[in-house]
Amino acid sequence: MIIAVIGDSSCSTEEAKLAKTVGELLAQHDATIICGGLSGVMEAVCRGAKSEGGLTIGVLPGEDSSMANPWVDIPIATGVGYARNMAVVKSAQAVIAIGGNYGTLSEIAYALKRGIPVIGLNTWSLARNGQDDNSIIRVNSAAEAVDKAIALAKRHKGHEIAPRSSS
């Protein structure tokens, strides 16, 4: 199971703490983490995941794998700039958004367009032509975010990561 965690490259201490806990919990549930591979929320979630032996993928905007934060196991250097935002969410069976700026908003939009569930922690809320759009599932804690993400990812049709028993 691959869960995307999205958020800004610069974030508050509180957001970083949330992201780190999300990373720890996802790793404890054997979920692979995919993110944008840079700093802020992306770095915190990877750091948390690695502290629990998880696997982390960083999908980078640039051409240089060495731009990935040090907690990324698998850097994907796309070279397509912020079009990589699309790849981050479409590779996942569920998305957890923590805080976030306009880049995160574009990722939320791509996920919802594709029907991938988005769980939100202190993130964007949306209204369309005066009516609330409640597609983002709001939660209040890292634990709740991870529980929802994993439950929804199981229901969402997607690629099952092959067991890597011999690695």
Next chain:
Amino acid sequence: MIIAVIGDSSCSTEEAKLAKTVGELLAQHDATIICGGLSGVMEAVCRGAKSEGGLTIGVLPGEDSSMANPWVDIPIATGVGYARNMAVVKSAQAVIAIGGNYGTLSEIAYALKRGIPVIGLNTWSLARNGQDDNSIIRVNSAAEAVDKAIALAKRHKGHEIAPRSSS
């Protein structure tokens, strides 16, 4: 001056009417129109612009220029899927959003991230962590949208389209 007009490939009669009028007015102001090149709002704005002798660019997701609506003068077949949403707005000095679904939301996000002014007609509204984000400039008519877009585009640093006196 290039103005992006964004909105859904399927839209209400009212939205199509708004988009057509926006296209007519932009063409009367000698603004080039860039859009996603498909149906709905994109087709209506191109149709309006062509009725007033304007120039229309359609930035397509696929590999086939013939997918453009018949009112597109210059189809750009990007082949990069919905990453083309980024190209639509970044090529413009201002953006007019009419209605719109999640694809339009991703375009609004990319424009705001890049600091390109977004004028909204019956479109998304945003709040972040409980606080309204008023970056989208709300207007109530096609005329107001075009006036704002042109005024803001003039202030926005961007490429000046070369005069095409001899064409």
Next chain:
Amino acid sequence: MIIAVIGDSSCSTEEAKLAKTVGELLAQHDATIICGGLSGVMEAVCRGAKSEGGLTIGVLPGEDSSMANPWVDIPIATGVGYARNMAVVKSAQAVIAIGGNYGTLSEIAYALKRGIPVIGLNTWSLARNGQDDNSIIRVNSAAEAVDKAIALAKRHKGHEIAPRSSS
């Protein structure tokens, strides 16, 4: 009719001269030119086209339209890096390659994959597993390149640019 002209951002005086003549001739035949929008061959072909009142499109790798050379009428700021190479050729009904480095080679590859005719002036030649691949149509002058490109573009199924009688 849209013809792509591809080549390196730094080129020899001879290549620049060839590119300028190609631009002049394409404009005389009312062909719209699409290119990568930067310097070298791209700038020379746009300059030639503008001297004959042609229309030029520059599909840029970055997010900033002002990076286009001064002879580009319509800059498309894709933001997708060298993935824009794909958009340059797929938007055209024929491609003229002048000299060129590895970026040009990627454009030739994308065009041939899509079945778009490629005419070559002092450019790459290809062999596969020891056998010559003669898909690139070799010519020896700017005039021959333009004649071939226009003849082949007419046969290649593609979008007909709408007449812009009133612009």
Next chain:
Amino acid sequence: MIIAVIGDSSCSTEEAKLAKTVGELLAQHDATIICGGLSGVMEAVCRGAKSEGGLTIGVLPGEDSSMANPWVDIPIATGVGYARNMAVVKSAQAVIAIGGNYGTLSEIAYALKRGIPVIGLNTWSLARNGQDDNSIIRVNSAAEAVDKAIALAKRHKGHEIAPRSSS
């Protein structure tokens, strides 16, 4: 260390056999494999790698992870079409090309442009303006390809995959 293996989605039995052996040998050397995630050479190399307990990444053109071949551990659904060819090679420290059509040629071009070493097995050869371009390092066996790729990848500046001791 990440090594890209590139080749066509439809390939000869001999190419599939070569690719499978390349996958086995890379996995035995603890190299992670990145490829385009589809059939043909891509499937054969993943299959070989998995038979030796390796880790495989498939960078897909579409939006749907389930399009990956069954031997892909980590499918990246980019949604950017054949712009994903760029991501396949730029994420690697060396590239092994087996046979291949124009898509493979675009990947070779992107790798050489970026200075990433390309090792070729029965693949394209290049000449520029009449002069051979010997940038592709030709080898005659799967073992030689893997030895060269690993030796060159070690010299090529790139991201060191973090140890995954606990996975």
